[in-house]
Amino acid sequence: MSAELACERDALLEDWRSAAFRLQREIGKAILGQDRAVRLLVIAIFARGHVLLEGDVGAGKTTMLRAFARAIGGAFERIEGMVDLMPSDLIYYTYLGADGRPRVDPGPVLRNEGDLSIFFFNEINRARPQVHSLLLRLMAERSVVALNRAYRFPHLQVFADRNRIEKEETFELPAAARDRFFMEIGIETPKDADIRRALIFDPRFHDVDALVHSVPENMIDYRDLNVVAQAIQSRVRSSEALERYVVALWDAVTEPAAAGIDIPDVDMERLVLGGGSPRGLSYLARAARVRAWLEGRDIIVPEDIRDVFVETMAHRIFLHPVYELRRDAIMRDFCRAVFAKVPAP
Amino acid sequence: MSMRPQGLVGCLALMLSAEAAVGQIGPVVIEGPRPFGYFLGDVIALDIDAPAASGYELQRASLPKLGPVAYWLDLVRLDVDEASAGSVKHWRLHLEYQNFYAALDARTLVIPGFALDFTSAGNRIEAKIPAWSFGVSPLREMRPSAQEPDDLLRPDIAPQPIALHRYERAAGGFGAASAGLLLIVAFDRAWWPFRRRATRPFAAASRQVRADLQDADLQDADLQVANLQVDGGEETYRQALLVLHRSIDLTAGRRVLADDLPGFLAAHPAYRLVEAEFSHFFSASRRAFFGDDASGAIRDLPPTLLIAFCRRLANLERTAK
Numbered sequence: 001m002s003a004e005l006a007c008e009r010d011a012l013l014e015d016w017r018s019a020a021f022r023l024q025r026e027i028g029k030a031i032l033g034q035d036r037a038v039r040l041l042v043i044a045i046f047a048r049g050h051v052l053l054e055g056d057v058g059a060g061k062t063t064m065l066r067a068f069a070r071a072i073g074g075a076f077e078r079i080e081g082m083v084d085l086m087p088s089d090l091i092y093y094t095y096l097g098a099d100g101r102p103r104v105d106p107g108p109v110l111r112n113e114g115d116l117s118i119f120f121f122n123e124i125n126r127a128r129p130q131v132h133s134l135l136l137r138l139m140a141e142r143s144v145v146a147l148n149r150a151y152r153f154p155h156l157q158v159f160a161d162r163n164r165i166e167k168e169e170t171f172e173l174p175a176a177a178r179d180r181f182f183m184e185i186g187i188e189t190p191k192d193a194d195i196r197r198a199l200i201f202d203p204r205f206h207d208v209d210a211l212v213h214s215v216p217e218n219m220i221d222y223r224d225l226n227v228v229a230q231a232i233q234s235r236v237r238s239s240e241a242l243e244r245y246v247v248a249l250w251d252a253v254t255e256p257a258a259a260g261i262d263i264p265d266v267d268m269e270r271l272v273l274g275g276g277s278p279r280g281l282s283y284l285a286r287a288a289r290v291r292a293w294l295e296g297r298d299i300i301v302p303e304d305i306r307d308v309f310v311e312t313m314a315h316r317i318f319l320h321p322v323y324e325l326r327r328d329a330i331m332r333d334f335c336r337a338v339f340a341k342v343p344a345p
Numbered sequence: 346m347s348m349r350p351q352g353l354v355g356c357l358a359l360m361l362s363a364e365a366a367v368g369q370i371g372p373v374v375i376e377g378p379r380p381f382g383y384f385l386g387d388v389i390a391l392d393i394d395a396p397a398a399s400g401y402e403l404q405r406a407s408l409p410k411l412g413p414v415a416y417w418l419d420l421v422r423l424d425v426d427e428a429s430a431g432s433v434k435h436w437r438l439h440l441e442y443q444n445f446y447a448a449l450d451a452r453t454l455v456i457p458g459f460a461l462d463f464t465s466a467g468n469r470i471e472a473k474i475p476a477w478s479f480g481v482s483p484l485r486e487m488r489p490s491a492q493e494p495d496d497l498l499r500p501d502i503a504p505q506p507i508a509l510h511r512y513e514r515a516a517g518g519f520g521a522a523s524a525g526l527l528l529i530v531a532f533d534r535a536w537w538p539f540r541r542r543a544t545r546p547f548a549a550a551s552r553q554v555r556a557d558l559q560d561a562d563l564q565d566a567d568l569q570v571a572n573l574q575v576d577g578g579e580e581t582y583r584q585a586l587l588v589l590h591r592s593i594d595l596t597a598g599r600r601v602l603a604d605d606l607p608g609f610l611a612a613h614p615a616y617r618l619v620e621a622e623f624s625h626f627f628s629a630s631r632r633a634f635f636g637d638d639a640s641g642a643i644r645d646l647p648p649t650l651l652i653a654f655c656r657r658l659a660n661l662e663r664t665a666k
Binding site for chain 1: 586590591594599600602603630631634635636
């Protein structure tokens with residue numbers, strides 16, 4: 001790349017960085033007490049990754065995603081996961097027209113085709129595995145074959161959420177589907193007393209539609225995001241020391257006992273069944289690059305990796321079934337122990 | 346001092362009671378030990394055999410009672426058994442008398458006789474057991490003669506020393522083994538003298554960094570930069586940074602990244618004095634390792650400054666402990 005082009009790219013990226021901050025700020029005004037989740041979503045948007053939100057009921061997952069959809073612009077589609085939802089329900093729907101003839105129209109996925117920027121799957125764990133597999137293709141290839149032709153969604157970003165309270169009539173996401181999510185972000189009820197008070201009593205937060213509409217529309221152009229994401233990835237460099245560090249982290253996650261990691265009441269030899277895929281690690285690097293860019297750096301440092309590690313990696317680490325029930329607590333301790341053990345640089 | 350007879354010295358007494366029908370009670374036999382040479386406290390065992398026609402039973406109430414017989418004589422044991430031999434039943438009495446007579450001269454004493462009753466279908470026969478006499482002697486001479494000292498009571502034999510070497514050796518051996526075990530336990534529990542001195546990672550790092558960087562002959566600041574940029578000097582510099590990184594990790598007990606500095610200083614307030622130097626170090630390290638700009642890092646934090654920083658940290662570490 002010539003120096004002139006690089007200079008132009010850097011200037012462009014600087015503008016986009018301001019835009020990213022503005023996006024973060026505006027969403028933060030509407031979604032109180034979720035600064036970290038908002039920041040991670042911004043990282044996911046600029047890394048073009050699909051996001052799974054998991055968390056408490058009524059903590060604002062859906063509102064947050066709607067707010068982002070409004071700020072990014074483009075077509076937004078949303079579907080509710082249900083036990084009897086079939087893949088065809090996403091592709092097309094049939095009805096009787098005013099003239100009494102049966103009609104087949106494109107469903108929520110196909111309706112806007114290339115303009116589709118955010119596809120929001122609510123309560124994803126209520127849908128059947130057939131639906132998950134359609135979603136898998138949509139996420140991995142950003143295309144689907146239906147109604148005798150291929151549809152492409154170059155700007156598509158899938159947001160999904162699931163609540164972690166209910167287990168009845170739900171289908172656990174298969175490992176392959178979870179692995180395709182760029183991040184799994186946990187949304188928790190805010191801890192700060194002032195924020196809680198505001199959320200309870202401030203009428204601004206009672207009308208969700210009005211709240212979402214308070215976010216400025218089309219703050220960034222979704223059609224530019226792919227290019228910007230690519231520019232970020234090529235602009236931010238990773239040194240050999242950092243790459244070695246990430247490999248060491250991966251080793252520690254895969255073989256925690258060999259790395260000398262110890263968690264009380266956990267047999268480290270048995271804990272991890274699968275410790276992240278190469279795709280997962282590449283997502284980690286992608287997220288770290290975007291974080292470095294947001295921090296105004298053109299190099300990745302270990303802090304970038306650490307900041308996005310739990311959200312990009314934890315859902316790809318598969319634990320022995322004995323420990324699966326205590327997953328949240330063990331995973332938190334495990335990630336902390338890994339970073340306390342692996343030397344950087 | 347029980348004296349059972351070795352060779353039976355039998356004393357036989359035959360007695361027919363006046364009323365006894367001939368053939369109802371056989372001759373009563375007393376078997377005793379030697380009838381002489383007894384002292385105060387000796388036990389004398391007498392065995393009495395009284396054969397009676399079968400059908401006649403010994404009346405146990407007629408047996409002598411355990412306890413004092415006279416002021417100088419106790420009956421200490423009495424056993425009775427019986428054995429049939431044809432038409433005769435032998436009643437055997439085993440008596441043990443203890444002599445408490447403190448004799449002043451040799452004399453003869455008599456264990457008094459007694460009568461045993463046998464009954465059969467209303468018939469009653471009395472068998473008389475005769476007295477038994479024996480000689481007692483004084484324990485010590487009453488009138489020692491000065492002319493015949495041999496008659497005097499001789500002094501007790503002096504106690505013989507018992508060989509204790511074996512036990513002394515065993516005690517020494519076990520003592521040594523116990524001391525050895527104590528050492529092992531002390532080592533295991535890290536008691537004194539195995540308690541390790543509080544580690545001083547910064548002191549060690551300071552020594553190592555100084556050794557690493559001074560090996561490269563780097564006294565002059567400009568020369569340092571120039572020298573480090575050739576012949577693997579950058580690697581040496583990186584190595585020195587790594588040493589300091591590891592010592593910071595050791596002090597914190599976890600890996601410390603640049604962003605963790607405020608937390609580290611809050612936990613170890615002694616190093617607050619060098620907060621600016623810490624930031625400087627972390628930014629240089631970031632440049633050297635993650636920015637792939639070791640020469641820039643060397644210019645930013647020359648070896649002399651790095652060595653001075655290490656020395657400062659080591660000093661603070663000493664005062665902090």
